[in-house]
Amino acid sequence: MSKRVTWVCTLLLVTLLSAAPAFASTSLRVMASFSVMEELVKRVAGDMVSVSVIVPAGEDVHRWELTPPNVLALEETHVVFYNGLGLEPWIRHVEAMSDDQLTLVEVAKKADYSPLMISTGQYKGEPDPHMWMDPDGAAAYIDVIAGTLAEHLPEQADAFYARAEEARKALATLNQEVKERLEGIPQTNRRLLTSEAGLGYFARAFTFEAFGVWGVNHETLGSAQAMAKMSEYLAENRPRPSALFFESTIPSIHMDALAREASLPLAGPLYVDSLSGADGPAANYSSMLRHNAEVLHTALGGATAE
Numbered sequence: 001m002s003k004r005v006t007w008v009c010t011l012l013l014v015t016l017l018s019a020a021p022a023f024a025s026t027s028l029r030v031m032a033s034f035s036v037m038e039e040l041v042k043r044v045a046g047d048m049v050s051v052s053v054i055v056p057a058g059e060d061v062h063r064w065e066l067t068p069p070n071v072l073a074l075e076e077t078h079v080v081f082y083n084g085l086g087l088e089p090w091i092r093h094v095e096a097m098s099d100d101q102l103t104l105v106e107v108a109k110k111a112d113y114s115p116l117m118i119s120t121g122q123y124k125g126e127p128d129p130h131m132w133m134d135p136d137g138a139a140a141y142i143d144v145i146a147g148t149l150a151e152h153l154p155e156q157a158d159a160f161y162a163r164a165e166e167a168r169k170a171l172a173t174l175n176q177e178v179k180e181r182l183e184g185i186p187q188t189n190r191r192l193l194t195s196e197a198g199l200g201y202f203a204r205a206f207t208f209e210a211f212g213v214w215g216v217n218h219e220t221l222g223s224a225q226a227m228a229k230m231s232e233y234l235a236e237n238r239p240r241p242s243a244l245f246f247e248s249t250i251p252s253i254h255m256d257a258l259a260r261e262a263s264l265p266l267a268g269p270l271y272v273d274s275l276s277g278a279d280g281p282a283a284n285y286s287s288m289l290r291h292n293a294e295v296l297h298t299a300l301g302g303a304t305a306e
């Protein structure tokens, strides 16, 4: 072999070797079931992993049906991070597609975080899936995500864990910030009355009581019986709630009707099951919690207590 050919071969080898980690690091394709999970995954994955979402921001994660583009994307995917605990009933169709290449990770089920039980409706007694509404719950998700990505790309494990640590710190700061923003709301006003009972973990984290017209997960929206129960609560309970709230992914008709009947203000939207679009007030997880805190602060008398 001539010197020139040897040199070219060496150069080629060096190029291939130096390119190898970059190729490996971008070869993992991940999908998140909904927009909140997508953002948490992106915080840990950095630029090393391709991350996309199944249910786009603004859509109802409980009632989604897989689209043809979803199915095509899933065929090219290695890991699906989904919340689980019944949040995404449609995940069974993804499970049916899973094979040696596709791993499904039920993040809420694996998270080291104490579950609350659903207190009303069709799924009464089962764990409430909306754990991300408490920043500590979101931090527990971060750990599951980092551990999973590290398993799939061991050579990048240190980077995943370092970013997970950053994310945990940011979530702890956010937790404190939201707590302070909600501080002025008097205890008697700390009631979160929404369509779906999806704010249980938020309520536990920030000392509120939370009720929904209906329970959580996939069930009939606002049956006559559920509406009558909330209507009775509003008529009989004293002191009266300061406001009712509607959520971004659920039509506000039920809360609107109840608010008119009880002559109470209706405030919102609260973002629970989805982030907003990029131009909206809840474009990422932090802004979602900050926005919700602002809505509550204004509607529940936080401003007057300052």
Ligand SMILES: [Zn+2]
Binding pocket: 062, 130, 196, 198, 216, 217, 272, 273
């Ligand atoms: Zn929900």
